Amino acid sequence: MLNATRVLRAVFLLTLVVLPEAKGQEANEEQQVSEVLDALHTAASQANFDRYFELYAREAIFLGTDATERWTRAEFMGYTKTRFETGTGWTYEVLERHVYIASGAKTAWFDERLENEGLGETRGSGVLLKENGEWKVAQYNLTIPIPNELSRDVVRQIRALVDGI
Numbered sequence: 331m332l333n334a335t336r337v338l339r340a341v342f343l344l345t346l347v348v349l350p351e352a353k354g355q356e357a358n359e360e361q362q363v364s365e366v367l368d369a370l371h372t373a374a375s376q377a378n379f380d381r382y383f384e385l386y387a388r389e390a391i392f393l394g395t396d397a398t399e400r401w402t403r404a405e406f407m408g409y410t411k412t413r414f415e416t417g418t419g420w421t422y423e424v425l426e427r428h429v430y431i432a433s434g435a436k437t438a439w440f441d442e443r444l445e446n447e448g449l450g451e452t453r454g455s456g457v458l459l460k461e462n463g464e465w466k467v468a469q470y471n472l473t474i475p476i477p478n479e480l481s482r483d484v485v486r487q488i489r490a491l492v493d494g495i
Contacts, residue, residue, distance in 0.1 A: 359465075360429040363438045363458055366465045367427065371444075377419035379411055387459050387466035395449070395474050422446050422454070436460045449474055 366385055373382035383403070390403040401409065413419070427442040441455040456470040476484050 355435070356431050359431045359435050359438065363429045363431070363440065363465050364427060366458065366467065367440065367442065367454075368424070370467060370470075371422050371424065374419045375421040377414040377417055379407075379414045382410065382414075382419075383407055385467055387461055387468040390467055391469045393469070393471040395452070395472055420446070422452065425451070438465065451475060 370382065370385045372378075373385065386403050388403065390406075392401045392403075392406040393399060394401070422444040423446075425443040425445055427440060429438060429440045431438050436459065438458040439456065440458070441453065444452045444454055446452055451474075453473045453475050454470060455473075457468045458465045459468045460466075
C-alpha cells in the first residue's frame with residue numbers, strides 16, 4: 331500500500347508540473363496563430379503581395395463571399411496580384427477571434443468576426459498548418475453573416491439572380 335501511495339503522489343506532482351506547461355505551450359501556439367492572422371490582415375490592407383502570400387500554405391484554398399470564389403493559392407495569387415498592383419488591398423478590422431490548437435500542435439482552426447467598410451460585419455474562419463515550424467494559412471473562408479430574419483429574402487434574391495443569368 332505504501333508503494334501505491336508513493337506512485338499516486340508522484341503522478342499528482344507530475345500533473346502539477348506538466349499540465350501548466352502544456353497549457354502554457356497551447357497559449358503560446360494560439361498567440362502565434364493569432365499573430366499570423368493579424369499579419370495576413372495587415373498585408374492585405376497594405377496590398378503587400380509577397381508578405382500576404384508567404385503566410386499561406388503551399389496547398390492553400392481561399393473561399394470568398396461569392397459562391398464561385400473557390401481559389402487555389404495559385405489562382406488567388408492571380409486575382410490578388412492584379413488588385414494589389416493598383417495599390418489597393420482590403421481592410422478588415424478584427425472584432426473577435428477564437429483559436430483552437432489540435433493535439434500535437436500541427437493544426438489549428440479559427441473563427442473571427444471582422445468589420446469591413448464596404449461589407450460591414452463579416453466572418454472569417456479557416457485552418458492553419460505548421461510547415462517547417464511556422465504556422466501557415468491552409469484554408470480561409472470569408473462569409474457575410476445574414477441575420478435569420480433576412481435569410482429567406484436573401485435566398486429568394488440569390489435564386490432570382492442565378493435563375494436570371
